[in-house]
Amino acid sequence: MRLAIADDSxxxxxxxxxxLEQAGAEVTVSAAxxxxxxxxxxxxxxxxxxxxxxxxxxxxxxxxxxxxxxxRQLYPGMGILLLSAHTEIGYASRLLDAVPAGVGYLLKDNVxxxxxxxxxxxxxxxxxxxxxxxxxxxxxxxxxxxRLDALNDRxxxxxxxxxxxxxNLGIAQELxxxxxxxxxxxxxxxxxxxxxxxxxENNRVLAVLTLLRAGSQ
Amino acid sequence: MSRVAIxxxxxxxRYAWARIAAILALVAVFASGVEWPDWANWTALTAVxxxxxxxxxxxxLLLARQPGQRGxxxxxxxxxxxxxxxxxxxxxxxxxPFYALVFGGFDRVIGAxxxxxxxxxxxxxxxxxxxxxxxxxxxxxxxxxxxxxxxQWEYGGPVWLPQVWPDPWLAxxxxxxxxxxxxxxxxxxxVLLVLRLGRARRLDRVVLAPVVxxxxxxxxxAIVSGAAQQVHGAVGAPVNAYLTEGxxxxxxxxxxxxxxxxRELLIKNITWLIAEISDGASVAVIRDALRAxxxxxxxxxxxxxxxxxxxxxxxxxxxxxxxxDSSGEDRLVEFVRSESGEPIAVIIADPTLDRYRGLxxxxxxxxxxxxxxxxxxxxxxxAQLAEVQASRARIIEAAQAERQRxxxxxxxxxxxxxxxLAAQLSSAVTGSSDPAAAAAFAGARQGLRxxxxxxxxxxxxxxxxxxxQAGLGPALEEVADRLPIPVRLDVPDRRLAAAAExxxxxxxxxxxxxxxxxxxxxGATVTVAIGESxxxxxxxxxxxxxxxxxxxxxxxxxxxISALDGRLAxxxxxxxxxxxxxxxxxx
Numbered sequence: 001m002r003l004a005i006a007d008d009s010x011x012x013x014x015x016x017x018x019x020l021e022q023a024g025a026e027v028t029v030s031a032a033x034x035x036x037x038x039x040x041x042x043x044x045x046x047x048x049x050x051x052x053x054x055x056x057x058x059x060x061x062x063x064x065x066x067x068x069x070x071x072r073q074l075y076p077g078m079g080i081l082l083l084s085a086h087t088e089i090g091y092a093s094r095l096l097d098a099v100p101a102g103v104g105y106l107l108k109d110n111v112x113x114x115x116x117x118x119x120x121x122x123x124x125x126x127x128x129x130x131x132x133x134x135x136x137x138x139x140x141x142x143x144x145x146x147r148l149d150a151l152n153d154r155x156x157x158x159x160x161x162x163x164x165x166x167x168n169l170g171i172a173q174e175l176x177x178x179x180x181x182x183x184x185x186x187x188x189x190x191x192x193x194x195x196x197x198x199x200x201e202n203n204r205v206l207a208v209l210t211l212l213r214a215g216s217q
Numbered sequence: 218m219s220r221v222a223i224x225x226x227x228x229x230x231r232y233a234w235a236r237i238a239a240i241l242a243l244v245a246v247f248a249s250g251v252e253w254p255d256w257a258n259w260t261a262l263t264a265v266x267x268x269x270x271x272x273x274x275x276x277x278l279l280l281a282r283q284p285g286q287r288g289x290x291x292x293x294x295x296x297x298x299x300x301x302x303x304x305x306x307x308x309x310x311x312x313x314p315f316y317a318l319v320f321g322g323f324d325r326v327i328g329a330x331x332x333x334x335x336x337x338x339x340x341x342x343x344x345x346x347x348x349x350x351x352x353x354x355x356x357x358x359x360x361x362x363x364x365x366x367x368x369q370w371e372y373g374g375p376v377w378l379p380q381v382w383p384d385p386w387l388a389x390x391x392x393x394x395x396x397x398x399x400x401x402x403x404x405x406x407x408v409l410l411v412l413r414l415g416r417a418r419r420l421d422r423v424v425l426a427p428v429v430x431x432x433x434x435x436x437x438x439a440i441v442s443g444a445a446q447q448v449h450g451a452v453g454a455p456v457n458a459y460l461t462e463g464x465x466x467x468x469x470x471x472x473x474x475x476x477x478x479x480r481e482l483l484i485k486n487i488t489w490l491i492a493e494i495s496d497g498a499s500v501a502v503i504r505d506a507l508r509a510x511x512x513x514x515x516x517x518x519x520x521x522x523x524x525x526x527x528x529x530x531x532x533x534x535x536x537x538x539x540x541x542d543s544s545g546e547d548r549l550v551e552f553v554r555s556e557s558g559e560p561i562a563v564i565i566a567d568p569t570l571d572r573y574r575g576l577x578x579x580x581x582x583x584x585x586x587x588x589x590x591x592x593x594x595x596x597x598x599x600a601q602l603a604e605v606q607a608s609r610a611r612i613i614e615a616a617q618a619e620r621q622r623x624x625x626x627x628x629x630x631x632x633x634x635x636x637x638l639a640a641q642l643s644s645a646v647t648g649s650s651d652p653a654a655a656a657a658f659a660g661a662r663q664g665l666r667x668x669x670x671x672x673x674x675x676x677x678x679x680x681x682x683x684x685x686q687a688g689l690g691p692a693l694e695e696v697a698d699r700l701p702i703p704v705r706l707d708v709p710d711r712r713l714a715a716a717a718e719x720x721x722x723x724x725x726x727x728x729x730x731x732x733x734x735x736x737x738x739x740g741a742t743v744t745v746a747i748g749e750s751x752x753x754x755x756x757x758x759x760x761x762x763x764x765x766x767x768x769x770x771x772x773x774x775x776x777x778i779s780a781l782d783g784r785l786a787x788x789x790x791x792x793x794x795x796x797x798x799x800x801x802x803x804x
Contacts, residue, residue: 009633015640090691
């Protein structure tokens with residue numbers, strides 16, 4: 001997998017590059033900022049996915065999201081994974097609103113599990129999504145009233161794994177249930193959230209967006 | 218004479234005293250001369266008469282120094298001079314007995330005039346009519362007596378009397394009628410004097426009381442003396458009655474002197490007032506001091522709002538004056554002006570104080586001094602307060618900037634290094650197939666996760682990252698997510714000044730923590746509305762209400778708000794939820 005990375009901390013960037021290369025990826029660009037990454041990506045064959053730090057110089061705010069939006073416009077099929085030093089529902093929600101598919105939002109802590117990191121990169125490169133489990137957990141445990149109230153405990157578990165980017169099969173394995181049961185739960189979730197009942201990737205994103213919006217209202 | 222005592226007497230003042238002494242000496246010579254024949258027979262009476270004459274003249278001379286009292290002063294001096302002339306018949310020659318018969322006692326009319334006039338600038342119409350009638354009655358009846366009288370006893374020499382229609386019986390009759398009438402006038406004068414004292418207000422009463430008391434005594438003595446004279450007959454006038462009347466009359470000039478001293482004492486009081494309030498005093502203190510000193514409980518001092526130069530103050534002053542006029546009540550209105558002539562206050566007082574103009578003016582000037590000092594002190598205190606507020610705002614801002622810096626250092630430094638370390642560790646293990654290394658890494662990974670989580674909490678506690686990165690709304694979302702009750706947020710997606718964001722964030726956190734701890738609420742809302750010049754944040758809950766205003770958390774909130782130059786309002790009726798509203802300037 002060809003990757004581009006951008007992070008304003010050189011130390012972390014270099015470690016990340018080493019880690020990804022050891023895991024078998026080819027890191028074609030290693031940039032210190034969004035504009036630098038964009039410039040470098042334009043000069044060569046686009047990577048399959050990019051890894052972006054959310055908070056970069058010069059603004060130290062949400063450069064990563066701005067860069068993600070620009071990248072998506074330039075390269076609609078490119079997977080985008082944002083890494084952050086801390087979890088923020090507002091960012092996740094803004095990101096998925098702007099870039100609905102092929103996108104992920106993870107804590108930087110995930111570098112400690114390179115297999116998970118690579119699988120998340122694989123999912124976003126394939127047009128799926130990867131959301132930090134702690135964010136999803138917080139959203140589901142939130143006491144805010146809304147559509148999510150209609151979901152039962154089992155459906156919440158399924159939605160959480162869905163938001164992390166798992167397929168129905170992956171969810172089934174995680175929960176020790178049959179894929180058919182998971183499918184039934186997914187249909188029920190779509191139903192309760194007012195989505196049409198086909199288990200398309202689009203609907204999965206919409207379900208997760210519902211979750212995120214419920215959290216950021 | 219405190220004003221004189223302040224500085225050594227000027228040559229002019231010494232000259233004035235010399236003049237008084239000279240006049241008194243002249244009067245003494247005159248009075249002694251007029252009553253010369255009586256000294257041998259009626260020494261006591263003559264001495265008393267001389268004393269009365271001198272006291273009247275002295276009092277008149279002293280009173281003449283007080284503003285507006287010249288008329289009364291002249292009347293008193295005239296009384297003093299006329300008094301010995303009443304006894305000029307003692308000479309028993311020429312026209313003197315005729316003069317004494319017709320004009321003797323005319324000093325009583327002049328005295329009555331002084332009694333009714335003092336200390337006012339003019340007589341009332343009623344008093345004037347009374348005095349004219351009194352004088353007319355005396356002249357008419359006494360002239361008739363003079364025209365019909367015959368020499369009754371052996372005079373020392375040839376006596377001139379007109380004897381137009383000499384008839385002792387008629388003379389006795391008209392003398393009786395005249396004296397009876399004079400008695401009636403005396404009684405009326407008594408009534409008028411008592412009424413005057415009864416109606417007198419404030420300082421007038423203080424000054425008038427001794428004068429009226431002495432006047433009443435003198436009038437009664439005069440009536441008794443007149444009656445005695447009538448009972449004994451025109452011949453052989455009762456010396457004791459004259460003596461008593463003379464002794465009582467001594468009280469009259471003394472009373473005027475006491476009144477004059479009273480006025481001087483009032484000025485002393487003002488001197489005391491100056492010492493009391495010149496260090497600067499509030500309007501209320503000045504008002505109370507003026508009320509006590511000027512003896513006017515209705516007196517009021519109204520501070521005029523400070524206006525930009527040349528605007529406002531005059532019109533508001535004019536309005537006050539108009540108000541005082543339109544109230545229908547006759548009031549004395551006086552502006553207290555600063556050194557530059559700007560009106561700074563208005564004193565509204567009883568109109569009788571107008572007669573104590575000098576006194577009142579000193580009081581007004583003293584008040585101006587005190588008010589100016591007070592205003593200067595207030596301005597200094599205000600400036601000090603503003604300085605304290607500004608420095609507190611600076612301290613809070615500096616602390617905030619420092620926290621922000623520490624948070625950034627933690628994030629950019631320690632956190633990135635740990636993450637980098639974690640990645641290196643991860644790649645080292647990925648490269649090795651040693652199971653022992655994998656197990657060691659699993660332990661290290663768990664430790665690193667915990668360190669990172671702790672670091673995140675620490676950084677968040679120091680300064681919420683979201684506040685810097687995304688602003689008030691997202692930062693409050695993060696807060697709301699961690700609370701056990703649902704919180705609705707309505708915060709505009711707009712960045713504010715860093716100090717305002719931090720202050721409002723802190724206030725919202727504190728308020729929401731209070732909601733969770735004390736309100737027993739099912740939910741809360743945080744609403745931020747941004748206006749043109751002001752920004753309002755409202756934190757409301759549906760809990761039990763009854764929040765106590767000076768609670769600890771609220772004190773922290775109030776501190777933060779005042780550092781932002783804002784206002785805090787809390788509405789928390791028992792059972793009706795709590796609404797906390799913060800308004801700060803923005804833009």
